Amino acid sequence: MIRYLIIDDEHVAHDIIKGYCDLLPNMQLMKNCYDALEAFEYLNKNEVDLIFLDLNMPVLKGFEFLKTLKNPPKVIVTTAYQEFALEGYELNISDYLLKPFGFERFLKAINKAFDSSVNHKIVSSENSRVSNRIFVQSNKKHIQLEVESLLYIEATGNYTKIVTTAETITIREKFSSFLGKLPKDEFVQVHKSFAVGRKHIQSIEGNLIFIADFKIPIGKIYKLNIAQLLK
Incomplete structure (x- = not known):
């Protein structure tokens, strides 16, 4: 069992990360922490195997918090700020996820964090209960979609229209960026x-x-x- 902690000041981020973890076997949420001080207090009395760590938080920033830990567990940074990636790797973080990230990228980060561990079973697309889901943001709301339900996607300027078997959603994300998050063997441009x-x-x-x-x-x-589809 991989015991994990979410440290982020945004409630939506907690919902997304927990939603992804709930799709995988052997993942147990120990606590939701909304600032680094709350996490520091928890870790003084408890142990976890993995931390999902945001960087831009009040009072104590993510990397400042990480430097206070004597024996930190595996750490996956989740942030919207790419410019801090180098510093993160110098602190031996396992992976650096740029928000917003899809389930497939999230899964790679989990596997990367524990690929050398003998104590945890590595999760994969094949053995996860549900592997093809993705969160999208539309009108300040995060919506979880089954990738298999997507009929097609369409570029509309800086937006992308997503047409599923049940609904049509427009998100503020470029077509090429969103397409890159989808499984290549299931979608064709x-x-x-x-x-x-x-x-x-x-x-x-x-x-x-x-x-x-x-x-x-x-x-x-x-x-x-x-032509390749018709072969």
Whole structure:
């Protein structure tokens, strides 16, 4: 069992991390800490195997807190600030997750943290109870989606429209960035502004892909992707 602690001043961050951990076997949340001082007090009396650590917190910053620990456990930094990555690796953190991060990237961080441990079973996409879920943010709300439910995604400027079997969601994230979070073997880009879920393709006719009641255009430079699908 991997006993973990979440240290972050944002309640939403706690919900996302715990949601991802709940999808994996052998993960036990010991405490939610909303500042470093609360975590410091807890660790004086208790032990954990892993800390999810935010950097930008009130009173005591994440790395300042980490330096106070004599024998720190495994640490995965979760932050929106990429510029502190070098300092983090100098402190021997296991991984550095930039917010927002998807489940697949989160899973890699867990495996990286414990890939040399003999005391913990490494989790993988194959043995996790549910491996294909992702959180997206829309209208100040974080929504968890089943990746398999995604029919297609569409670029709309600096936004991405996500069409699922149940709903349509627009998120403030560039198309290329969001596409990069999706499993490559399950999604294929067919146009500069469209990517589709392979399993949902009903038919391909000329320069159109038919998915449910939608018609998705095929761009000229992406026809090779379609040819590979038809092999």
